[in-house]
Amino acid sequence: MKLVREATAGASDAGDIIVTVLPGSEPGVTVELKGKSVVLKQFGTQMKAVIKKTAEDLGVESALIKAQDNAALDFTIRARTRCAIERAAG
Amino acid sequence: MKNVLGREFPDYIEGYGQVRPFTGAFNNYGERATVGTKRRSVKPAHQTPPAEEKLCRSIDEVFDRIGVRDGMTFGFHHHLRNGDYVVNLVMKAAAERGLKDLHVAATGIFGCHEPLVEYIKSGVITQISCSYISPGPVAKAITTGLLRKPAIFRSHGGRPRAIESGDMHIDVAFAASPTCDPYGNVNGTHGPSACGVLSYIFPDTEYADYVVAVTDNLVDYPAPPPIQITQDKVDFVLVVDKIGDPAGIASGTTRVTTDPIGLRIAESAAALLDEAGYIKDGMSLQTGAGGASLAVAAFVRERMLAKGVVGAFGAGGITSYFVQMLKEGLLRALFDVQCFDLDSVKSAGENPAHMLMSGSLYGNPHSRGAVVNNLDIMILGATEIDLDFNVNVVTGSDGVVMGASGGHNDCSAGSKIAIVVSNLLKGRLCMVRDRVTTVTSPGETIDVLVTDRGIAINPQRQDLLEKLQGSALPLTDIKSLKEFGENLTGKPDAIEFTDKIVAVVEYRDGTVIDVVRQPK
Numbered sequence: 001m002k003l004v005r006e007a008t009a010g011a012s013d014a015g016d017i018i019v020t021v022l023p024g025s026e027p028g029v030t031v032e033l034k035g036k037s038v039v040l041k042q043f044g045t046q047m048k049a050v051i052k053k054t055a056e057d058l059g060v061e062s063a064l065i066k067a068q069d070n071a072a073l074d075f076t077i078r079a080r081t082r083c084a085i086e087r088a089a090g
Numbered sequence: 091m092k093n094v095l096g097r098e099f100p101d102y103i104e105g106y107g108q109v110r111p112f113t114g115a116f117n118n119y120g121e122r123a124t125v126g127t128k129r130r131s132v133k134p135a136h137q138t139p140p141a142e143e144k145l146c147r148s149i150d151e152v153f154d155r156i157g158v159r160d161g162m163t164f165g166f167h168h169h170l171r172n173g174d175y176v177v178n179l180v181m182k183a184a185a186e187r188g189l190k191d192l193h194v195a196a197t198g199i200f201g202c203h204e205p206l207v208e209y210i211k212s213g214v215i216t217q218i219s220c221s222y223i224s225p226g227p228v229a230k231a232i233t234t235g236l237l238r239k240p241a242i243f244r245s246h247g248g249r250p251r252a253i254e255s256g257d258m259h260i261d262v263a264f265a266a267s268p269t270c271d272p273y274g275n276v277n278g279t280h281g282p283s284a285c286g287v288l289s290y291i292f293p294d295t296e297y298a299d300y301v302v303a304v305t306d307n308l309v310d311y312p313a314p315p316p317i318q319i320t321q322d323k324v325d326f327v328l329v330v331d332k333i334g335d336p337a338g339i340a341s342g343t344t345r346v347t348t349d350p351i352g353l354r355i356a357e358s359a360a361a362l363l364d365e366a367g368y369i370k371d372g373m374s375l376q377t378g379a380g381g382a383s384l385a386v387a388a389f390v391r392e393r394m395l396a397k398g399v400v401g402a403f404g405a406g407g408i409t410s411y412f413v414q415m416l417k418e419g420l421l422r423a424l425f426d427v428q429c430f431d432l433d434s435v436k437s438a439g440e441n442p443a444h445m446l447m448s449g450s451l452y453g454n455p456h457s458r459g460a461v462v463n464n465l466d467i468m469i470l471g472a473t474e475i476d477l478d479f480n481v482n483v484v485t486g487s488d489g490v491v492m493g494a495s496g497g498h499n500d501c502s503a504g505s506k507i508a509i510v511v512s513n514l515l516k517g518r519l520c521m522v523r524d525r526v527t528t529v530t531s532p533g534e535t536i537d538v539l540v541t542d543r544g545i546a547i548n549p550q551r552q553d554l555l556e557k558l559q560g561s562a563l564p565l566t567d568i569k570s571l572k573e574f575g576e577n578l579t580g581k582p583d584a585i586e587f588t589d590k591i592v593a594v595v596e597y598r599d600g601t602v603i604d605v606v607r608q609p610k
Binding site: 014015036037038039041042043044045046070071072073074 | 486487488490515517518519578579580582583585
């Protein structure tokens with residue numbers, strides 16, 4: 001899947017995450033994750049992996065994904081990531 | 091060494107001393123001695139020159155007359171909560187005099203005490219001991235190891251025990267005094283900074299070398315009733331402009347949660363209490379002031395009304411909800427250690443059945459019997475709980491200090507049934523863990539965990555499990571709750587800690603139940 005524009009999905013509410021997808025300038029999916037340190041310290045690695053895998057499963061070959069987390073669970077992260085990618089894919 | 095819960099720490103902790111390890115909640119009772127006290131006697135008024143009168147116009151005058159020096163321990167209480175000016179006022183003056191190495195023995199530390207961080211950095215304060223701390227700048231300073239000595243967290247019953255036994259000597263106690271006369275009679279329920287009962291400062295006023303009543307409302311002798319601290323305990327009366335900010339002292343009325351999940355949890359807890367036979371004439375009840383804990387009281391109240399039950403007493407920090415139950419005749423008395431809202435301040439000042447209790451009367455295990463011993467039902471919160479029902483209320487799961495024992499382990503030990511109510515997931519964190527980050531209350535004193543995803547009963551309570559057989563309540567076991575939660579959140583990565591001990595967590599009997607190490 002080729003991304004053609006920047007797009008965002010999600011919300012800042014508790015339990016949600018804002019995912020912003022930008023077309024990448026080089027191959028590969030890069031994930032930048034921000035949020036509460038108590039969550040990131042314990043789950044940051046897993047959450048980044050979920051975002052990356054969601055993108056790759058959709059066939060994204062090149063993207064920069066920025067995520068602002070407010071303690072979302074994996075199913076929310078997957079849904080927001082997929083939505084942002086489909087919006088970005090035109 | 092390792093204590094009985096498998097928590098590891100050195101035998102001797104620098105800045106704390108020799109460690110007595112926790113051996114079990116009910117192992118440390120028997121004959122106990124209390125320490126001697128010093129007092130300065132006062133001549134009759136007609137024999138007292140003006141310079142020797144109790145009334146002081148400046149904190150410097152108080153310091154001069156006491157002869158404050160480096161290394162002293164100052165006692166404070168936290169009934170002015172997040173509106174307290176007294177701690178900052180005293181410590182500012184101490185810093186300006188160039189005092190060093192002071193120990194702030196406050197019963198509670200709030201966000202308003204941020205100025206202490208500077209004094210910690212500059213070595214004016216090298217130790218803090220408290221029973222309650224809110225997440226904020228001072229908690230952060232403790233977590234990051236800025237204090238030269240480890241902080242000491244004691245329960246509300248453990249602090250008076252430490253003072254009475256001589257484990258902690260208070261050199262000077264500062265009693266925030268909402269109304270006071272020139273001879274040191276203190277009333278807490280009247281005046282512009284009225285905060286209700288002054289319970290937590292009583293051990294200090296009994297055992298400190300010097301007691302200073304700090305007031306912004308000096309009245310003619312004698313102060314109006316109810317007088318809580320009497321003149322025979324008070325050396326000096328210091329008059330200041332303001333002892334607190336009423337907006338931070340108490341909210342108007344504490345409200346029950348409106349969160350549907352919180353209400354569902356509370357409703358299950360009340361149903362469990364009813365099915366297990368705890369809602370009956372003569373019952374007693376304590377809850378935390380948090381919206382969900384308080385909601386349990388609301389549902390218990392409905393069941394009491396429906397059954398025509400009259401309870402013996404409500405206890406602990408008192409809210410408008412308990413005041414209402416007292417007024418309705420659903421409870422015969424209240425034992426109050428702290429007024430959480432203006433309704434309870436008013437009630438404490440007017441209603442003789444709304445009784446104050448000292449911290450020692452509340453929870454001291456080495457007294458002739460604390461009120462927690464008479465408690466049937468205790469509703470508690472928890473940050474984390476483990477498979478053995480050990481509870482953490484001191485640190486977040488990232489090791490950051492965000493609370494202290496309060497009355498948690500006093501009440502869980504004393505009550506006939508101690509119920510933890512909580513959402514299973516807090517954000518992305520599952521509150522049931524393999525191992526809690528810091529133990530505050532041992533699992534042997536926690537009977538039930540009620541969550542939105544089911545109820546787990548401590549297997550040690552076979553009697554409860556038998557009583558609830560066939561119940562329609564969503565009973566499960568704690569391991570299943572953990573698995574359910576972790577299926578949603580994933581397994582947390584372990585937090586790494588340095589070897590530096592930043593706080594010592596004492597159990598109520600003075601043994602060490604755990605320590606807090608600085609997170610990496």
